[in-house]
Amino acid sequence: MSMTITEKILARAAGKRCLGPGDNVWVEVDILLTHDVCGPGTIGVFQREFGRTARVWNPEGVVIIPDHYIFTADQKAHRNVDTLREFVKEQKLPYYYDPGTNDYKGVCHVALPEAGHVRPGEVILGTDSHTCTHGAFGAFATGIGNTDAGFVMGTGKLLLKVPKTMRFRLEGAMPPFLMAKDLILKVIGDIGFDGASYCAMEFCGSAISALSMEERMTICNMAIEAGGKNGIIEPDEKTFAYVRSRTGKPFEAVYSDAGAAVDSDRVYDVSKLEPCVAEPHVPSNYALARERRSVKLDRAYIGSCTGGKLTDFLAAARLLKGQKVTIPTFLVPATAEVAEGLIREQVDGKSLVEVFAEAGCEDIAPPSCAACLGGPSDTYGRTHSSEVVISTTNRNFLGRMGSKQSRIYLASPYTVAASAVAGHIADPRDYL
C-alpha cells in the first residue's frame, strides 16, 4: 500500500507495515519537547500519575528548553524555571538549556534543530502548538497538552490518530521580494483558519525545494494556524546538510510513496504571489500589503519561532540598510545563536546590529518568546493599550500580544521592515 511521508513515519513508530487516515495507533516517541510554561504542569502530571520517584522513559528523549517567561520579574515564572531545574537534576536529563547560563538558547522551536534534536523520520511531540515547525526536517512533529506529555514522559508512547494528508505544491520561481511567510499566509488565507483541522499539511514543489531550512521552518511552523496536525516537507540534501552539521546521531529519511493517496492536492505558482499581511484577528484574514497602505501603525516587531531566525533578520536588514524607521521597531532574536549571527553577519560591510542601530530600531532584546504571546505585564514589547502592530510572529488573535485593544497584522520580515520605515503598511517592493 502506498503511503504519504506522514503515514510512513507513524507506521514505523507504531511498528506496523501499513496504516491509513483515521487509524488510531500507539506510536513510540523519539523526542518530547517542553518549556517553562507547560513543563511544570507536565512534570506535575507525570509525578501524580507515575509516582514521585518514577523515572522518565528515556532521559535522552526529553528535551527541556525554557523560553517563554525568562526576562520578567514575575515570581511564579521564576518558580516554574526552578521546577524544571530541580526535575532535570533529579532525572539526570542531559538536554536542558538553563536561563542565565551559557547553555541558554531561547525559543524552543528554533533551538531544537540548532541543538541537533530534530532528525528526519522521527516522531517529535512537544507541549507547544508550534512543534509542527520541525516537520520542515521531514519529521512528524505535533503539539500536545500536559496530560499527554506526562503520559509520554512515563511511557514513551502516545495514542495518535493518523491524519489525512492535504498536499500543497508550491511551484515556480520565488520573486526576490517574497518570503516563506507570504506563501504560508496565502495558503492559510485560501483554506481558512480551520481549513486543515486534524490534517497533515504536506508541502512540496520546486519553490519549497528552493527554500532554505529556516524558510521551510516558517512554512511548517504555521500549519497550526490552519488547524493542521502537522506540517511536513520531505527531506533533501539541504535537510541532511543541516542535520549532519548539528548531530552525529543516525536517522532514516522517509519519503512519500509515488501514488500515495492524499485528501486534497493544491498547486500554487509562487511567481504570481505578492507581499501580504494577515489582518486582525485571525491568521486567515489575507490581504495584499499594497492594498492596505491606509493602515497606520504604532509599532513593528521582528521575532518569535516564526519570524525571529537569522534569515528573517537578514531580510529586514537588507531592507532597512540606509533607511530610518518611523515607528518603534522591536527586535527579538529567537535564540542566542541568532543573536550572535546579528553581530557576525553583514549587509554591505555593516553588521546587522549596526544596520538596525543606524535605522533607529530599539536596542536588540535578549532571545525569548517575548511579546509574541503577551505574557507577564513586564514582558519586552508587550502591548498595553490600543497599539496597531505589524509583526513577523504567527498569531494576530485578539489580545495575543497583551492588550485586547491592540490590533496585530502579521507579515514577512520584508513587509514588516518596509512598514516600519513608512509608518503604515507598505509593500517591500517600494524599498528593495
Place this chain on the structure above:
Amino acid sequence: MVRDDIDTDQIIPAQYLNLVPTIPEEYTKLGTYALCGLPDGYAPFVKPGAPKAEYTILVAGRNFGCGSSREHAPIALGAAGIRAMVAESYARIFFRNVVATGEFYPFEVGERLCDRFTTGDEAEIDPTAGTIVNITAGKTYAMKPLGAVAPVVEAGGLFAYARRAGMIK
C-alpha cells in the same frame, strides 16, 4: 454561549500561564480567569470575585479552542465549573486536551447551536441518548457520537483509560 473561532488566548490569556494546573490552588485560580479574554461585548463568564462561573454547560460555534496547546485552556473551563460543552467543531489540540484531562464532556453537534441558545438558557444534556435540550426554548437537538475517543472520555481521561486497558499500572 460563545460564537466561532474562540482561541486559547481568549479562553485563558497568556499572562496567566504562569499558573501551574497541577498545583491545586493555581488550578482553582485558573478557573476564575476562564474566558476573560473574550471580546468586549460578552458578559464576564466568571463574575469578578466569584470562585466559579454560574454555568455548567458551554455552547460554542465552529473551531472552538484554536491556537495554543496550553492545557490551561480546558482546565480553566473545568475549574470554572463547566461539566460539558457542545460545539459545532473543535480545534484538534484543544479537543484532545479535553479528552486527555477528562475535565468535561466535549460534544459536537451538526448544527449551529450558537444561533439557537442564548447565555442563561436552561439546558440539559443526556449523554446516553446523545441529546441536548434547550429547556427555555423547548427544543431538543441530537449530538454526534463521540466516536473513537468515547472509551477515553467514559474512563475519565487518558490515564484512567490506559490503566483500564492495562497499558500502565
